[in-house]
Amino acid sequence: MRTRFKRRQRFGRFIIPALSVACLSYFGFHVWHGSFGLNSASALEVRRVELAQRLDEVSEQRETLERRVKLMSDGSIEADMLDERARLMLDVIREDEIVYFN
Template sequence: MWTRHHKSRIYGRLVVPVITACFMSYFIYHSIHGDYGLIASKNFEQHRQINERKLEKLVSERQALEKKVERLSDGSLMKDAVDEQARYALNLLRPDEIVIFDRNL
């Protein structure tokens, strides 16, 4: 009766560890450099902080505008003053008006 004996090769023992190392390196690389990796989360955090500062600035501008509108709409101003403010803000005038520019303003 014939039996085959295989020599154990060193390559046979290394196949599973090499494949495992390849899979692990793939997942480690993508956990750092991938779309949801460490670098992407760092960039996201920076953009979030920039957007929070923009939001704070816009909120303060909005509050200033709301106060200005509240002062204009409380009835204490005359119609001429409101009309003047609107024309100045919108840069409009009537055809029969004359504009004099003052460089000191």
């Protein structure tokens, strides 16, 4: 009885390492250059700082508006607050007055 041994092809033993290198290269590239990769981490940090500053500004404006609303809505409107809002919204002044707006 004779047996024939199949001769292994040379490129067959390089298929799995080549696929492994290709996969590692693909994922490695996206770790570095992806939208949440290492390069964009610094840009995301800069954006976070900008948004934190904007949040502080908006919070301060909100507190100012809340204080003004509280003065007008506690049952009795302050006369000077009503006068100020009427002058600002309607551009109403007397002839003998000079008004400076901040």
